[in-house]
Amino acid sequence: MSRSRQPPLVTGISPNEGIPWTKVTIRGENLGTGPTDLIGLAICGHNCLLTAEWMSASKIVCRVGQAKNDKGDIIVTTKSGGKGTSTVSFKLLKPEKIGILDQSAVWVDEMNYYDMRTDRNKGIPPLSLRPANPLGIEIEKIGK
Template sequence: MSRSRQPPLVTGISPKEGTAWTKVTIRGENLGTGPADLVGLSICGHNCMLTAEWMSASKIVCRVGPAKDDKGEIIVTTKSGGLGTSTVSFKLLRPDRIGILEQSAVWVDEINYDMRRDRNKGLSPLSLGPSNPLGIEIDKGNIPQKDLELVFPGMSGDFTSENFAATCYLIENHAGSRSCHYRLFLHRTARCV
């Protein structure tokens, strides 16, 4: 007659805290006899089986999901040992959300911004756009505006516009580079097919 195995026991987790999708290493005893023996894994009440990698009877690696609880146990369940217990817990860190009306600190590199000299006029923060956000030489090229409007109807290369398109910006400001000509050709070809 075969003896039943001991239930899983989680004795360590590294790191002990982190945000959702943090990769963690779980250590313990009787954590299964193989990948097929592992039938359940939860951290702070969140099922982590989809990301679980069974490494050995004493080690499992997984990612912590967006758990309901801020702090909780690590529970391992195996076919051979059943529902386990844990002597350690994991703390889920929730990122601070900054709302539209909340203050936040922003570092502005004033060297790269076009600061207007007329201090009497009110300026919106969006008007203080970087003169060269990519930090590479501006090369306007020779692509006519009507061609851009034909290929990208209603789109703009102005990063403060509601209709901003990165492709338009690159073509308007860096059209001299070979890759921009190639991308415009591909986009034009795709629209004709």
């Protein structure tokens, strides 16, 4: 006789709140026997299975997506144990909207820039190797 496994039980999530696409670590018991055993993962009613990374039977890492509910359970489903339950919940925060007068930060990938320390004596002007448009902003030319 084969012994059936217990259903998954989520006992912790870190962080327990965040905006959409926040990376979260889910902890619990019986979260699957391997990556292929994990067949469902929902946070606040949103299917997170595509971003799920099974680490062990007690840990899964994933990203929270756009959810319908702003607070909800974490439900894990496995082939071996079926649909699980959760003793914790996740609170989905609404991202701040940035208007034209609000300050914001922009990430520029510095790896594409010229490193002046290593090529200083090669006779190549540093500006010639810098990207012309590092932010990728298209500017329309008027009067073409």
